[in-house]
Amino acid sequence: MGEYHIRIVNVNKSFGPVEALKNVSIDIPRGNFTTFLGPSGCGKTTMLRTIAGFYELKEGEIYIGERLINRVPSHQRNAIMVFQDYALFPHMNIGENIAYGLKIKKIPNEEIKSRVEKTTSYLGIQGLEKRNPGQISGGQQQRVALARALVMEPEVLLLDEPLSNLDAKLRMNIRAELRQIQKRLGITTIYVTHDQAEALALSDQIAIMDTGRIIQSGTPWEIYYKPLNEFVADFVGTANLITGRVSESSDKYLLLDIDAAQIMIEEPNLSVDTGSTVTLCIRPETIEIFKGMPEDKTNVLKGKIVNYIFEGSQIRYWVEIDQKKVVVDSFDPSEKGIYEGEVAIRFHPKKMHILYGKE
Ligand SMILES: Nc1ncnc2c1ncn2[C@@H]1O[C@H](COP(=O)(O)OP(=O)(O)OP(=O)(O)O)[C@@H](O)[C@H]1O
Ligand SMILES: [Mg+2]
Missing domain, CATH: 2.40.50.100 (RNA polymerase II/Efflux pump adaptor protein, barrel-sandwich hybrid domain)
Known part of the structure; x- marks a missing residue:
């Protein structure tokens, strides 16, 4: 058994007749950046939501460290998910949005203040605290959504297409920033995208998914130069x-x-x-x-x-x-x-x- 932080073993998930996850297994080392990459509808969000604990897991096992988390409630998993639509709370200002999770955990105000300051400066969004979500740009909103997760200092970060709503240039910039922050903080990160360039640029490990299955997993280099089949060859890069x-x-x-x-x-x-x-x-x-x-x-x-x-x-x-x-x-x-x-x-x-x- 290798060193892993998250271990996913034979996970299945169906929605009625739709088999969204079919026998998914993968090991994710500590501090690793793993990306699930695949076309729309292949099961990426379902995978993340299952790890985050939003679906009951009936078939298969998920471990975080030594702990089997199948029956551990979502808020006790120390895994935080940033959603595909990253909805910020519209009635709270940016500072309150970012501090929300810490308030719920009853962290002292002084500590909340310093953690929010540290996170906003990491992400280059200082000075927006008093504005409402409607008064900042899409790129800034996306960063606030990230800040809201990072400020919790989770053990595991689950990101569902967090850069999808940005223009090409901003996406490139935030992509680079995100990778730097992830490395610096050493947070084990699971990322979901259908953008192959993003997956190649960000990941230590890529798992290629198609219709609920992992077709191939490996380093970006392995996936690009040693694709297993036509689907992988064609989905990643030009073949x-x-x-x-x-x-x-x-x-x-x-x-x-x-x-x-x-x-x-x-x-x-x-x-x-x-x-x-x-x-x-x-x-x-x-x-x-x-x-x-x-x-x-x-x-x-x-x-x-x-x-x-x-x-x-x-x-x-x-x-x-x-x-x-x-x-x-x-x-x-x-x-x-x-x-x-x-x-x-x-x-x-x-x-x-x-x-x-x-x-
Ligand atoms: N709550 C649900 N009820 C029924 N079917 C669902 C539900 N959620 C997802 N599905 C189905 O499960 C499959 C996988 O969906 P999922 O959202 O995981 O795909 P995805 O890879 O994240 O796609 P996208 O790139 O479009 O976000 C799809 O066929 C989807 O229609
Ligand atoms: Mg999705």
């Missing part, structure tokens, strides 16, 4: 999924026949039998693009650019190869200019990942 038939196989390399050509994979992550069909995940930034034919023709395919987007630091191309579109990211366009028409692309022999999980 070129290419299917072919294995024509030669050893532990050092593998030859794959695809429609247009033969591809060589060096150091394949999986040993597969000759004659079997496999699907590769190839990330756009690992593919090289050439105006003419390069000298070394290993893994080079000829194609035609059908679309591109110039994004400043990079260009994203859609290259058609045998009626299939391959996405290629090319960095620093200032050097090469923008390619159009006929091109060649090369798959890096060591940067292709064979998907090995069943769909």
Whole structure:
């Protein structure tokens, strides 16, 4: 048994006929930032609410530390949830909103004052205490909701898409702040989002969910470079999924026949039998693009650019190869200019990942 802070074992949860959680198990180490990532309706909020204690847990077990918390009431779990809609109390000012939980716990006024001050300064929302929720911006409201939770100094923080209502730039800023605060305070945090970029940027561990199940869990790096199946490959980042038939196989390399050509994979992550069909995940930034034919023709395919987007630091191309579109990211366009028409692309022999999980 590894070191864990939260342990979730075989948890099931149904709402009538809807199986919102199916046999969910995961260990979360102390001080870790774990994100449940998945499409709308996959069970993320249900997972958080179950940990927070808002649903009765009939099937499965949840431990916080050594303590089985199945029957522990929500307010005794030392786990605080920030809700998806982060509703602030409209009839209280910001200071009262943040102090509310501490008042309920009958913490002395002096201590409340100092903890509220400390938390608001952490989050950069000092000076708003006397305003009402309607008199601050959406981004500030979101931070107040976070402050309301952090001020309680919980052992476990449960955050349900807390940045969803912010504009892109503010989201990036608060994302960075949130990660810093979480690290500094060492609070074990469970985060829920459908935004894959957010999950990659924030997490120590990501659990990919689909229709109530955890499909794969691992570090952001593992999830991005070693996706288990097409669902994960496609949900996190951009994936070129290419299917072919294995024509030669050893532990050092593998030859794959695809429609247009033969591809060589060096150091394949999986040993597969000759004659079997496999699907590769190839990330756009690992593919090289050439105006003419390069000298070394290993893994080079000829194609035609059908679309591109110039994004400043990079260009994203859609290259058609045998009626299939391959996405290629090319960095620093200032050097090469923008390619159009006929091109060649090369798959890096060591940067292709064979998907090995069943769909
Ligand atoms: N109280 C409820 N009663 C009945 N069905 C529910 C209830 N809460 C959730 N569900 C259903 O359970 C499933 C999971 O819902 P959940 O809210 O956990 O999804 P989610 O991953 O948080 O989605 P989103 O990204 O849209 O917030 C969905 O099919 C949803 O319709
Ligand atoms: Mg939700």
